[in-house]
Amino acid sequence: MLKIGITGNIGSGKTTVSKIFEVLEIPVFYADNAAKKVMAEDTVLIAAIKSSFGAEAYFKDGTLNRKHIASVVFNDETRLAKLNSIVHPAVFRAFDTWVGQMKNAPYVIKEAALLFESSSYQMCDYSVMVTAPLELRMQRVIQRDGLTRTEVESRNARQFSQEKKVQLANYVIRNDDTELVIPQVLELHRQFLSLI
Ligand code: ATP
Numbered sequence: 152m153l154k155i156g157i158t159g160n161i162g163s164g165k166t167t168v169s170k171i172f173e174v175l176e177i178p179v180f181y182a183d184n185a186a187k188k189v190m191a192e193d194t195v196l197i198a199a200i201k202s203s204f205g206a207e208a209y210f211k212d213g214t215l216n217r218k219h220i221a222s223v224v225f226n227d228e229t230r231l232a233k234l235n236s237i238v239h240p241a242v243f244r245a246f247d248t249w250v251g252q253m254k255n256a257p258y259v260i261k262e263a264a265l266l267f268e269s270s271s272y273q274m275c276d277y278s279v280m281v282t283a284p285l286e287l288r289m290q291r292v293i294q295r296d297g298l299t300r301t302e303v304e305s306r307n308a309r310q311f312s313q314e315k316k317v318q319l320a321n322y323v324i325r326n327d328d329t330e331l332v333i334p335q336v337l338e339l340h341r342q343f344l345s346l347i
Contacts, residue, residue: 152250153258153347154274158266159281160310161303162288162295164326168281169262171336178253180246182263182271189241190215196241203233231309239269246274258343267311267319277346279339280320282313283327 157172157179159165169179189196191214200208200220207219224231246261253259263271272278283291285307292303317323322342324335 152253152256153343154250154276155258155260155343156266156272156275156278157260157262157281158264158272158278158316158320159283159326160288160313160316161264161307162290162292163281163283163313164291164332165262165264165281168279168324168326168332168336169260171333172260172340175336175340176256177258177260177340178256179260179262180249182242182246182261182265185242185245185249186238187215189245190238193241196237199237200234203237204230235265235269239271243271243274246271257347264310267316272319277321277343278319279322279324280313280316281324281326282317283325285313287327 157165157169159168166181169181173179190200197209204220204223208216210216220234224234250259261271261275263269266272266275266278288307289300289303292298293300298306311319322339324332324339326332
């Protein structure tokens with residue numbers, strides 16, 4: 152199965168682009184949603200998180216205490232790396248299982264904010280980077296989530312730079328209001344179909 156990774160920095164529009172591929176009947180695995188799911192359901196992972204972040208990482212009803220985890224990792228690179236090293240393999244396993252179920256699709260997409268940072272692009276055949284200027288991305292996220300500029304900047308600073316990811320990616324989609332997005336997606340779809 153041909154696997155395409157789609158990524159982009161905060162507010163770039165990677166989810167928007169992925170949804171256009173879904174309209175073309177291409178299955179999309181949303182890695183961030185999958186991470187939330189495995190953190191809620193994967194018992195081996197839950198035990199590992201409790202062992203590293205304390206029993207208070209989960210509430211008594213079994214739901215994840217996001218505030219606790221966020222407060223521990225927010226300004227601590229080492230603890231964040233530790234969390235990622237526990238969660239990412241579980242997401243990789245979930246992706247493998249999901250791909251196995253998508254037998255009738257011509258190809259599949261993995262949408263992941265940290266496709267390059269987590270090395271999960273190595274599990275994909277090709278990668279697509281969605282780009283937009285920082286100012287436009289800021290405006291989109293401020294409008295969507297009601298975050299402050301400082302909060303968006305701080306999240307952006309924790310990702311590889313857009314320039315670095317463009318160099319690592321096989322394809323780039325510009326979502327900066329200067330080029331229409333749908334024709335760019337259709338062209339990539341045509342190319343991916345020609346690869347199978
Ligand atoms: P994040 O990393 O924060 O999850 P993302 O890269 O997945 O963001 P989206 O959620 O797709 O980005 O887009 C961010 C916001 O910008 C959304 O509210 C989306 O509707 C809007 N947006 C994205 N692309 C465009 C566009 N071309 N025109 C108008 N609005 C757009």
